[in-house]
Amino acid sequence: MGTDAVVLGAGTAGMVAALRLAAAGASVLVLAEGEGGLPLAPAQIDVLGYRPQLVLDPLGELAGFLESRPDHPYQLVEAGEVGASLDWFLELSAPLGYTGSPRLNRLQPTGLGALRPTCLVPETMAAGDLSDGGSVLVVGLRGFRDFHAPLLAENLALAHPPSGAEVRARAVEVSLPGDPRDLRPQLLVRRLEERGVLAELGREIRSRLEQEDLVGVPAVLGLESSHEVWQGLQELVGRPVFEIPTPPPSQPGQRLQQHLFRALRRLGGEVRLGARAAGYRARGDRLVAVKVVTAAREVEIPADHFVLATGGIGTGGITAGPDGELREEVFGARVSRGGAPEQPLVEYMATQPLDRVGVEVDEEQRPLGGGGGALFENLWAAGAALAGAEPWREKSGEGISLATGFRAARLAGGARA
């Protein structure tokens, strides 16, 4: 079995580490208990959005942010490596038309109409940066329960980008032909890939346009052929069109996942889904193999290098027990609360006890054991598995995953050489 590297977890961090290792010539196997985290998320690449005040220049403001956050995973990486990982991602994801810069946040509408800072977005969302204002026609699909254009537009019209520019928004609802019970994201993407359905939608939107110079739609513009659907709709409507993220299952997330999986396969790597890592075998301070449960039996997968990118409590990489104990499930690595309080706060929108939970690592991103030293010399952690971040409130998740996944691959690659 000649696997050089095993990566646990098929989310952003795991895929980045796997792709970087594979690009450097390693044979790579990615294992995920479920289907990986990417189909949940809207495929926007956050780097740093709130500290807690709005961040306009993520890379420029990173050092200032970290002064008050000694436990933050960005402490592990140089700003240069954050930038390098984003540049690499932009290049890798060129087929999805990713655009943006880590030196300038974009302000994109959420499904509720908040203006949310993020860094890189796919081409299908690119026109939705309202930093300099704009006039948006928000288009809802009648009966689609996960997108409510009127509320979105009314909130959006109250947004104040720091530029002082005005945001205007108006909502319309259009009907798609067919059964309203089919208005689920995973079915909508397929229907909009039908030329006739798209043409009817485009005509309907065009007829409802007034002075708006932009058109925002729910993020269901096709799956395999999202470029053609998005481009086609823009032509039909005669205005730039952008997607607004909807709750899971996220279609832009699916697109990004398929793209990253394919890229890895092209480099000779493999992704195995539905494979739960349940244990390991070690020799001294070297990890020799992980034990994986697939099809109800346990198999041992040996490798030279291992990356732990199973995420935190939200994805099952870490579990919380009734007595407050926190456990990293595969290796029993040391888990920290990352400076969050022990007791829950009454106010929901505050730092809660489980918000920063993750594994503790040494300077080389190696998870620590009970004794305080690195568990294994050939195991590195990356992404949401790391303690100390509040990715959703800070809008920092993908940036952390990219930078630490990128670095984990470099450290593992260095160890290889």
Next chain:
Amino acid sequence: MNTLDTDVLVIGGGSTGAGVAWDSALRGLHVTLVDRQDFATGTSGRFHGLLHSGGRYAVKDPGSARECAAENRILRQVAADCIEDTGGLFVSTPEDDLEYADRFLAAARAAGMEVEEVPVGTALRDEPRLNPKIRRAFRVQDGSIDSWKMVSALLRGAEAHAATVLPYHKVVEVLRHGDRVEGAVMEDQRTGQEVRVHAGCVVNAAGAWSGQVARLAGCEVGVRPGKGVMVAINHRLARAVLNRCHLPSDGDIIVPVRTVSVIGTTDHPVADPDDTECSPEEVHQMIEAGELLVPGFREARALRVWAGSRPLLPKTGGSAGAGDREVSRSHTVLDHGARDGLEGLVTIAGGKFTTLRLMAEDTVDVVVRKLGRGSECRTRTEVLPGSESRHFYWIGNRQQEAETDPPDDPLICECELVSQHDLDTVVARRPTWRLDDIRRALRVGMGPCQGGFCAFRVAGMLHQEGRYGRAEANSALREFVQERWKGVKVISWGAQARQTRLDRWIFEGLYDLEHLPE
């Protein structure tokens, strides 16, 4: 200011007040009922949902047991649509005194309960998750009762007999003329507008809050709020209500309620009935207690925790040091005319959900005497709206409806199988203000996801239909998220901890609720 004239002003829209409204309306009296919040948001909406057979009180409080047994029978006839006929078991666990079981059986029979000892093997066959070490088992007529459905049916029934019901109307002043109460002034909590109601008789049915209402009238009611903690578990761990056969104590009842099981409860005196915070210690006490009835209870997924305040009325001269379980669970009608020389005011204190009908009957008997009119009580036989078919509900009802008559609109809550049509029906019936009110009517947000997916849908749809303005939709959503957090923050472990992470990602990461305009 709006002014209304009515025969009976009922303060409190829980089970007691709703029962009084229904009873009064059937006797031909004009009723106005007010509550400071939505209906059944206090104690009635915050208990375990047990329709008592009487077994719990059989040994210790035979009077209460007799009342429960009789009222249980009546409610099954008149309110079937609000009841699931789960049946109940009292079991002697290895920690329970077997001699108590003999006393229990004798006392239960004496109280008029239908009770039957069943072989342990039979009980274990019927309830495979029950502790295999139980030594005796008794089958009783416990049930599971949907308090929101029940209160809603009582109020709809009263409204059909010309009653006026006013949610979100808080009493700010009790109108007195000398030693006579003549009505009250309410403030609409949504608009700030005041309503003045002149009444022939005022009924203080505010339960654990009745001391506060009585003080507004210038008299004292010694109601002592007793906090009880409940935990909902993500599965039905039993078919029947499971009770420990021992003197009532904490965490000794598990009630199957719709898609979940509820374990309860504790009993701690609290100064403020609105103090319903639950501590991690109280939750652990419940989980450990559950383990004794159902081994493996610890590993089950806890969905939510909450507490309610019982309206306990210690008997005059009762020793102040006695624990709350020493206080009778029976009820008392206080005629303030006879008691305090203050005519026109009646307080109904104590009691419990199962005996709500009897409480109402006893109260309205006094009211009728005072008003000098009103007919005989009819609630023993008058069937409540929705219960005409006399069919109990069962867990498969919603699934069956969805399969036999599929709605042509999408589900908005997958956990509890709620369609947009259901939502529209409920908001058309009564204009609601908060998402939490819709939750009580439809169970939206009560399943495993605790509102992560459906709260946004409901807020968006109600905004779209013009029932919410923009700011109202935002604050309704914020408030709902905050309210749900209250019930999950002390049970953040296992699968539910994972779920709270997903919900947090949706609200903060995806929607950025924190940075939404007001």
